[in-house]
Structures are given as structure tokens and as C-alpha cells.
Amino acid sequence: NAGVTQTPKFQVLKTGQSMTLQCAQDMNHEYMSWYRQDPGMGLRLIHYSVGAGITDQGEVPNGYNVSRSTTEDFPLRLLSAAPSQTSVYFCASSYQTDRGHYGYTFGSGTRLTVV
Amino acid sequence: GQQVMQIPQYQHVQEGEDFTTYCNSSTTLSNIQWYKQRPGGHPVFLIQLVKSGEVKKQKRLTFQFGEAKKNSSLHITATQTTDVGTYFCAGGGGATNKLIFGTGTLLAVQP
Helix, strand or coil, X not given: CCCEEEECCEEXXXXXXXXXXXXXXXXXXXXXXXXXXXXXXXXXXXXXEEECCEEEECCCCCCEEECCCCCCECCEEECCCCHHHCEEEEEEEEXXXXXXXXXXXXXXXXXXXXX | CCCEEEECCEEXXXXXXXXXXXXXXXXXXXXXXXXXXXXXXXXXXXXXXXXXXXXXXXXXXXXXXXXXXXXXXXEECCCCHHHCEEEEEEEECCCCCCEEECXXXXXXXXX
């Protein structure tokens, strides 16, 4: 099992460019989410999905779009990159139990710099 | 909205000393989870607590969930250099039960 695979690992964008961060999981998890990590800010939820065809906004959704056409894939799109989106992005997946989302599995992250 | 605060932000200890990080939520949680992130790495799941007053142990790590299910703590006994990293709590709650992460505690261990 590969777990959660994120690509690319590193990316430099110019202000105004768009791009898609890829995330794929092979654990048949219903729940997938995107977080960004900035120094001193912890992990902030951008968007999440509870299953194919269902997505919703997290704490910091502005400037990002997501879709979930399959259980495996959950891409994150930056519409028009801004320097404020310079961050480390993590994708995570988990399965749902009666006790909530159990034990997120994180990808290795994408380090994005917007110049 | 739901907020999860964590203290301290940073802790430096000598190897062999104990370490504790505290987590507080603005709302009652359905569960709390703890993660460890090594420098340059990604968060790795440690444990989930669900019941009011629950205490769980993993070797030198002790996790507690408060009676009111709004706070939690992680205690490490006799720290080792391998304990270095950032420890995050994450609270689950609300209609969708999504996890909201705390700001993390960075632990530095001096040999």
C-alpha cells in the first residue's frame, strides 16, 4: 500500500499562475482533506470531502477549489496564485467510525512558493 | 467556529526530563487525536481518545481526555532525543466531525 501520495513535492509559481496539487489514496477511505501549514499557525483546514461527489469548505477556503470525482483522488486547485499562498500543503485521508474520523493518514506534503 | 488552542508553543528540555503539552477546545469534542511531526516530515497519528476522563498510555507517552471533553494533555516521561518534533492535538466535533488542529508544541531535547 502506498497510503497517501502527493505530487509535486516542491513547486515555485509566479503570482497569478494556476496549478493543481494532486492527492491520491489507495486505502478506500471515504474522508479526504487538504490542510496548509504555516509557521506558528498549525494545520488549517482548506477543503474536505466525505465521499465521491461531496466536498465542503474548511477554515481557509478562499483561493482554492476542489473536486472529488472518485474515492481515490482529491485534487486541490489554486486558481490565481498569491504570495500569501506560500505554504506547505498536506493531504490527509481517513475512514469514518462511530467515534468520528479515525487516525488521519497524511501525505508527505507539497512545498509551494509563490513569487 | 471551533477553535483548538495548544500550550506551550515551544519547550526545550534536557534528555531524561519530563514533558507535557496541553490542548483546549472552545467547544465540546466528540474525540481528540494526537499527532507527531518530525522536522521536515508530515504528521503521524499517535492515538485517539473518545471517552470523558479517558487515559491511554503508549510506552513513555500518557494521553488524557478531560471530563468535560474540552481539554486534553500529552505527557512524555523521561524524554529521549527521538521524541524531538512537533506534537499536535486535533479535536473532532460538529455535524461533520472534521478535525480541527491545534497550533502544536515544538519539543526540543538536548542530549
